[in-house]
Structure formats: C-alpha cells, structure tokens
Amino acid sequence: MTTVLVIEDEHDIQDVLEYNLRAAGFDVLRATQGGQGLQLARESHPDLVLLDLMLPDTSGMDVCRTLKSETSTRCVPVVMLTAKNDEIDRVVGFELGADDYIVKPFSVRELVLRVRAVLRRNDGPGAPSRAIEFGELRIDREAHRVWVQGEEVELTALELKLLVTLFDRKNRVQSRESLLDTVWGMDARISTRTVDAHVKRLREKLGHVRDYIETVRGVGYRFVDEPLTL
Numbered sequence: 001m002t003t004v005l006v007i008e009d010e011h012d013i014q015d016v017l018e019y020n021l022r023a024a025g026f027d028v029l030r031a032t033q034g035g036q037g038l039q040l041a042r043e044s045h046p047d048l049v050l051l052d053l054m055l056p057d058t059s060g061m062d063v064c065r066t067l068k069s070e071t072s073t074r075c076v077p078v079v080m081l082t083a084k085n086d087e088i089d090r091v092v093g094f095e096l097g098a099d100d101y102i103v104k105p106f107s108v109r110e111l112v113l114r115v116r117a118v119l120r121r122n123d124g125p126g127a128p129s130r131a132i133e134f135g136e137l138r139i140d141r142e143a144h145r146v147w148v149q150g151e152e153v154e155l156t157a158l159e160l161k162l163l164v165t166l167f168d169r170k171n172r173v174q175s176r177e178s179l180l181d182t183v184w185g186m187d188a189r190i191s192t193r194t195v196d197a198h199v200k201r202l203r204e205k206l207g208h209v210r211d212y213i214e215t216v217r218g219v220g221y222r223f224v225d226e227p228l229t230l
Helices: 011-023 034-044 060-069 087-095 108-123 157-168 176-183 193-212
Strands: 003-007 027-031 048-052 078-082 100-103 132-134 137-140 145-148 151-153 213-216 220-223
Touching: 003 011, 003 034, 011 027, 011 108, 027 034, 034 048, 034 060, 048 060, 048 108, 060 078, 060 087, 078 108, 087 193, 100 108, 108 157, 137 157, 137 193, 145 193, 151 193, 157 176, 157 193, 157 220, 176 193, 176 220, 193 213, 193 220
Parallel strands: 003 027, 003 048, 048 078, 078 100
Antiparallel strands: 132 137, 137 145, 145 151, 213 220
C-alpha cells in the first residue's frame, strides 16, 4: 500500500488529511514536528511526504532541504502544505526540491488528486532500464542516478524528470509552459519562473555538461542534439 507521511502540527488538519487519504486508499503516517517527521521518513521510507511549511520546532523549508540532501530520502516526493501564498515562497520551495505546493485553505479532493499526480509522474511509465550515454553524461532512469564525467551527481526526482524530459526531446525547443505541463504533471498554480529556477539549479549540478541544456531566449529550453566537445 502507498504510504503518505503527513508532517503537520495542527491536529484538526491532520485528522482531515488522514481520513481522506485513507479513504482514497493510502496508508498514513503522522508527525507534528519537523524532527519527528524526518526520523519517520528515514525509518519508514514513505512514498510521499505532505509537509507543512510552519512547524513548531523548525521550518518546513529546512525539513525539505534535509529530505532532499540525504541519500535515503532524496527520491521521496515532497508536497508542501502552507498558508503562505507568496510566489517567492513557492519558488524557494521548488528550488529546494519540493514536487508540488498546496496553499491553505485547500480542497481535500484537489489535494488527493495532486498527491496522485505527483506519485504518478514519479512512478513514470515506460522508462527504459538501460542507462543513457550521451557524451560526458550518463543517466540511469530506473536507479535514479546520474553521472557527469564518471562522477555521480545527486538529483531530486523532479530534477531527474526535467533532465530526462529535455533529453528525450533533444534538439526541440520546449516552452516553459510545456515543461510545466509535462514535468509537473498538471496545471499547477505556479509561474513559469519555477521552470527557470529548476533549470538553473539543474545546470549548476550538471557542472561540466551544463551547456547541454541551451536557453532559447523568449521561448524556453532545448537539449543539444549532439554532445558538445568539452
């Protein structure tokens, strides 16, 4: 059974989330503090984390940063749940590796649908098992592993999805709107700046092969057709 870890300090919201998630067929784990949630994530390996931004012992941003930095949890998708609605908060959350962002008050039905969408895109159909070799870049989709010049690079699930999407459509310009639809999996209420933030972060991690992803000014991004000479 798919397990969702809810890290939320308001018991009423926890109760509502647990009831509806269980009704939708999920198993649910609960934590009221960031530290407790991190420990549960490390021990229980949930399939997804629903994470409140405002927690009594630490910020949800710090919890997300830790989840995405540790080997045992970095592939677990994170959906942030918060009362804040400023775009800057959403952008920062996505830069830290969050997979979606839901603002309180929220529709429980929409939340369940978005949880399913995140799980579906991270499960992804049809990925070939063999590793991709492209110049100095190597990608193993099933193992969620990427190497640059033989050195492993740690990517979040969303960053890997973005990289693979661009690679699969190499030499074709992808608009920011198209990437939002394909990588984020639904019409999330976020701006195209989120795509720019993720591409910037992905390029930083790719280091020597960062120029494999080209910016097409005023349109979007394109993965090169042939490996560049480094």
